[in-house]
Every structure is written in C-alpha cells, then in structure tokens.
Amino acid sequence: MAENAVIFKGTKDGLYIILKEEMDLSTIKYNLEKKIKPSKRFFEGANIMNFKGKKLTQDEFDELKEIMEQEYGMTVIGSYNDKDYPVHEEHRAAKKPEILEQLPFDNVHKGEALIVRATLRSGQLIQYKGDVVVIGDVNPGAHIKSAGSVIVMGTVRGIIQAGANGDYGAFIVAYKMQPSQLRIGDIITRSPDGMGSKSDNPEIALVKQGMIVVEPYLKNR
Amino acid sequence: MGEVIVVTSGKGGVGKTTTTANIGTGLALKGKSVVLVDADIGLRNLDVVMGLENRIVYDLVDVVEGVCRQRQALIKDKRFPNLYLLPAAQTKDKNAVNPEQMQKLTGDLAEEFDYVILDCPAGIEQGFKNAIAGANKAIVVTTPEVSAVRDADRIIGLLEASGLRNPMLIINRIKMDMVKRGDMMNIDDMIDILAIDLLGVVPDDDLIVVSTNRGEPVIAIEQSLAGQAYRNIVRRVLGEDIPFMNLESEDGFFKRVAKLFGLNKKKQ
Numbered sequence: 085m086a087e088n089a090v091i092f093k094g095t096k097d098g099l100y101i102i103l104k105e106e107m108d109l110s111t112i113k114y115n116l117e118k119k120i121k122p123s124k125r126f127f128e129g130a131n132i133m134n135f136k137g138k139k140l141t142q143d144e145f146d147e148l149k150e151i152m153e154q155e156y157g158m159t160v161i162g163s164y165n166d167k168d169y170p171v172h173e174e175h176r177a178a179k180k181p182e183i184l185e186q187l188p189f190d191n192v193h194k195g196e197a198l199i200v201r202a203t204l205r206s207g208q209l210i211q212y213k214g215d216v217v218v219i220g221d222v223n224p225g226a227h228i229k230s231a232g233s234v235i236v237m238g239t240v241r242g243i244i245q246a247g248a249n250g251d252y253g254a255f256i257v258a259y260k261m262q263p264s265q266l267r268i269g270d271i272i273t274r275s276p277d278g279m280g281s282k283s284d285n286p287e288i289a290l291v292k293q294g295m296i297v298v299e300p301y302l303k304n305r
Numbered sequence: 306m307g308e309v310i311v312v313t314s315g316k317g318g319v320g321k322t323t324t325t326a327n328i329g330t331g332l333a334l335k336g337k338s339v340v341l342v343d344a345d346i347g348l349r350n351l352d353v354v355m356g357l358e359n360r361i362v363y364d365l366v367d368v369v370e371g372v373c374r375q376r377q378a379l380i381k382d383k384r385f386p387n388l389y390l391l392p393a394a395q396t397k398d399k400n401a402v403n404p405e406q407m408q409k410l411t412g413d414l415a416e417e418f419d420y421v422i423l424d425c426p427a428g429i430e431q432g433f434k435n436a437i438a439g440a441n442k443a444i445v446v447t448t449p450e451v452s453a454v455r456d457a458d459r460i461i462g463l464l465e466a467s468g469l470r471n472p473m474l475i476i477n478r479i480k481m482d483m484v485k486r487g488d489m490m491n492i493d494d495m496i497d498i499l500a501i502d503l504l505g506v507v508p509d510d511d512l513i514v515v516s517t518n519r520g521e522p523v524i525a526i527e528q529s530l531a532g533q534a535y536r537n538i539v540r541r542v543l544g545e546d547i548p549f550m551n552l553e554s555e556d557g558f559f560k561r562v563a564k565l566f567g568l569n570k571k572k573q
Contacts, residue, residue: 207347209396224358225349225395264359274359277383 089115098131098161103138112138113151120156127156134162195232204228204242211248224264233257243267244289256289261298271296307338307415310422310542311440313464315456317427319448320477323513323523325424326354327532328444330522331539333388337419340379340389342411344436345426346401349393356383356520357390366394369406375413384525389418399431404438411439429463437464443472444504449479449490458499473504475538480509505538506549507531 089111091102103112120127132152135145145164152158196214206225210216215232226242228234231249239260245267247254252269262282265274266289273296288301312325322345329341343351346366352358363378368391382388391414394401414421423440426432437443443464447457457474464472476492483489496503510531516523524535537547 207395227396265361272362277356277359 090119092119093136095133098133100133100136102136103140105138107138109144109147112148116148116151124156127158130158132158132160132162134160140164193233197232198230203238206242222258222263230254246289252291257286257301259286260284261287261289266296266298268296307417307419307421308442309411309415309440310420310442310444311344311425311437311469312422312444312446313425313433313436313460314427314446314453315429315460316447316453319446319453320507321427321446322350322354322424323517324444324446324475324477324507324535325351325422326522327524327535328539328542329388329420329422330382330385331524331535332420332422332542333382333385334524335539335543336387337543338387338417339420339422340391340414340418342391342414342421342423343393344407344423344432346393346432346435347395347398348426349395351424352380352390352392354517354520355390355522357392358520361392364392364394365410366397366401369402369410375410384521399426399435402435404434407435408439415439429459433460433463437467437469440469443469444475445472445499445501446475446477447495447499448477449484449495451490454490454495454498461499461501472501474499474501475504476506478509479506503549504541505534507534507538 089104089107091104093100093102101116107115135148140148142164149160152160193215197217198210198212198214199217199219200210201219203220204210204218204222204226206223209227209229210218211229213231216228216230216234218228218234218236218238220236221238222228222236222240222242222244224241227245228243229245229248231247231251231254233254234244234246234256236244236256236258238258240256240258240263242263243265244256244258244263246256247269248267250269252271254268256266256268260282263275265272267273268289268291271291271294283300285300286302287298289296289298291297310328312321312328314321325341329339333339341351341355342365343349344365345351349364352361357380360380363373365378367373368375368378379389379391382390411421411423421439423436425436445457445460445464447453461472464470474496476495479492480489484491492503492506508530510523510529512526512529513523513531516526516529522535523529523532524539526532540547
C-alpha cells in the first residue's frame with residue numbers, strides 16, 4: 085500500500101514527485117526518506133519540477149519543499165500556486181518547432197511505415213497495411229506481407245510480399261537480395277534453382293511489363 | 306483409394322523427414338503417384354529437403370482453412386512429374402489444424418494419389434495426433450541409440466492405441482563397424498525390444514548430408530549405400546520380398562560389412 089505513496093516521475097519537462105491522495109503528511113515524509121536515503125548521492129542536486137497528486141496545503145508544501153532542499157540537496161522549482169498546472173503549453177511549443185514539409189520534387193511516396201529493428205527469423209510473419217522497413221535480415225521461412233513497399237536494410241532470404249492489396253507500383257529494396265520468393269501484387273517470382281549469381285550490390289525489385297524485375301538501383305555500381 | 310502412410314519416431318533428429326523424402330521419391334521412381342505431406346506445422350523441413358522451398362505459395366493450413374483449393378497448394382517436384390508436396394505452414398503452429406481436418410485432407414488426397422506419405426513432427430502432442438489421424442499405415446524410424454529406441458517404443462504403443470496396428474520399423478544411421486565392435490546397439494536387440502516388423506536398415510552415409518543440403522533425395526544417387534537401402538525399403542513397401550542381407554553384394558564397403566557379419570556369427 086504505502087509503497088506507492090511517493091512516486092518519482094520523469095516527464096519531458098523534468099522530474100515530478102507524485103504523492104498518493106489518501107496518504108497523510110507523515111507517511112509521505114517517511115516514504116520520501118525511504119526512497120531517497122539509499123541513493124542520496126543520485127538525487128543530490130536534482131531539480132524537482134513540482135509535487136503532484138495529493139492536494140497539499142500551503143504549509144505542507146513549504147514543509148516538503150524545505151525537506152527536499154535542506155535534507156536531500158534537491159531544488160524544488162515550482163511554487164505552491166502552479167502545482168496543478170503541470171505543463172506550460174506555449175513553453176513547450178517554443179522548444180519544438182514543427183518541421184514544415186518541403187520537397188524538391190514530386191517522386192515521393194508519403195504514407196505510414198512500420199519500422200522493425202530486428203532480424204526476422206523462420207516462422208515470423210509481419211503483416212502491415214503500409215510500408216515496412218526492416219533494419220536487420222529476413223531469414224528463410226520469414227514472411228513480410230505489406231500493402232506498400234518493403235525496404236530491408238540487410239539480407240533478404242525469406243519471402244517478401246509487397247503491394248499485397250494489388251498495388252503493382254510497390255517495390256522491394258534490399259542491401260542483399262537472395263529471397264526464396266518475391267511477390268508484388270499477385271505476381272510471384274522465385275529465385276532460380278541452384279546457386280545463382282549473387283549480387284553484392286543493393287537491389288530493387290519492381291514490376292516491369294507484368295514481371296518482377298530485380299536490378300541494382302544505384303546504376304553506377 | 307491410395308495408402309496413407311505416416312512416418313514417425315517420437316524423438317527428433319532420427320531421420321523422419323529424410324525417410325519421408327526418400328520413400329516418396331522412390332515410390333515415384335517406381336511409377337506410383339505420390340504426395341508428401343509435411344505435418345510439421347511451424348517447423349517445416351520437408352520442402353527444404355526436397356529442394357522445393359522457393360515454390361511454396363499456399364500450404365496445408367491454407368487448404369484446411371479453405372483459403373485455396375487443394376490442387377493449388379500441391380507443389381510438383383522438379384524431377385519426378387508424379388511426385389507432389391503439400392508443404393506445412395511456417396508462420397502457424399500445430400494447433401492451426403485438428404485431427405478431423407487432417408483426416409478429411411488425407412482422405413481427399415488418397416482419392417487422387419496411390420500413396421500419401423505424412424512427415425510427422427517429433428513429440429507426442431497435437432502435431433503427432435494430427436499426423437496419425439488419417440493414416441492407415443505407420444513407419445517408425447529409430448536410430449541405434451537407447452533414447453531413440455525408448456521413444457520409438459512409446460510411439461508404437463500410442464500408434465496401437467489409436468488403431469494403427471503393425472507399424473513397420475526402419476533403423477536409420479547404423480554403423481556396422483561400431484555394431485561389430487559392440488559400441489552400437491545391434492539390429493536384433495532393437496527388434497527384440499520393439500517387436501515389430503523390420504522394413505529396412507539404412508546405413509550411416511555422408512551422402513545424406515550432401516543430398517539434404519542440395520535438396521535432392523539420396524535415393525536417386527546410384528552409388529549411395531543409404532540410397533540402396535531406401536530403394537530396397539521402397540520395394541518392400543510395394544510388397545516385394547527383398548532379403549535383408551542385400552547389403553553384402555554391393556561394393557567394397559558392403560563386402561567388408563558382410564565379412565564382419567560373418568565373423569560375428571562365428572563368435573556367437
């Protein structure tokens with residue numbers, strides 16, 4: 085019960101101390117001590133934005149503030165009056181200016197992408213309604229099924245299905261293209277039997293004249 | 306109506322998939338129409354051993370769930386026109402199908418093919434129950450190891466309990482020189498314990514590894530000892546009466562093996 089009487093919570097703005105509603109001040113003080121004492125060195129010099137949760141009286145606030153500053157060497161930045169206003173909206177907006185879209189040409193596809201930072205292993209299936217980016221390999225037996233395009237920053241050895249909803253404009257890009265099968269829309273192609281020639285260059289697979297063609301996308305390599 | 310044969314073992318790694326691939330290919334070589342069914346959903350291998358992995362579009366689960374027609378999921382072998390593979394799904398697990406569905410599936414396949422050969426997963430759980438559900442014959446594979454024989458014994462019990470009487474035994478990966486030195490269980494010991502009919506003995510053969518990695522069953526390789534053993538097994542499956550000591554007359558190694566046998570008998 086009393087374990088959660090005091091919670092330290094880090095936010096974008098800084099550290100808050102959340103006090104549980106039904107706790108009285110002595111319990112709070114006791115729990116503060118219990119939490120901070122073992123790692124006093126860690127907390128020393130920390131800035132506390134404010135207290136949250138339990139409604140404090142002015143006296144209680146001052147008392148806690150004094151404890152924090154005198155005993156534990158922390159600084160409480162907020163004051164009693166703004167304790168219920170956690171974030172200054174205009175303040176945050178000033179910190180993070182929005183990136184405005186600016187494109188030098190038209191050949192740009194905008195949409196949602198799923199970014200997977202892992203190696204996909206046999207039996208793992210990724211299905212997504214947008215584009216899929218894999219930072220890792222796609223091993224044999226792994227399967228990616230994407231409504232959009234698929235980009236693999238690694239080696240493709242499994243099955244990649246792009247444009248699964250029938251989009252022949254979807255493509256598949258990989259650093260190393262050694263798939264067991266590629267599908268775009270309802271067109272299926274498989275790698276030739278036996279050890280075919282392997283390209284060490286990054287390649288793109290796209291539909292040309294009703295067939296899936298795999299070619300280097302950096303022409304000069 | 307064709308025969309539905311399940312190849313099973315209990316223990317993993319004793320050669321179920323290799324046996325399935327070779328018997329299937331062998332029967333196809335003999336002119337039978339054959340379909341190999343990979344019942345190892347989630348850990349499929351038979352497609353790799355057959356060298357057909359990159360041709361898979363639909364799988365067993367798709368057929369069972371009605372996503373595609375049975376015919377669409379069957380993959381025609383590269384070399385033998387009357388040999389087909391029904392691959393397992395890799396992204397699902399054993400619970401994706403149930404024994405009733407497997408019974409129907411194998412029944413449908415048996416209408417079309419002379420032989421339906423099921424590659425059973427290791428273990429005795431759902432996957433095993435699925436694999437044996439539609440079978441009317443069973444082949445139990447074991448290796449000359451106590452653990453494999455123990456598991457084979459358990460499997461034979463389970464097979465008999467579910468109505469698959471008289472399963473046949475294949476002893477895989479035997480090394481005659483080790484048997485002779487007494488370092489490996491001998492064939493008679495194993496038959497003593499398991500008390501079922503012996504379908505064949507397959508010697509340990511490096512060519513198995515080569516052929517598995519290439520995706521070409523060893524049975525098609527003339528000079529392979531294991532290939533010869535599988536060719537005999539296939540003829541026995543077809544009902545021919547082939548003597549077991551056929552290992553003797555093959556080549557240098559076999560003659561040596563035969564001699565060792567001879568010595569063994571004299572000692573006894």
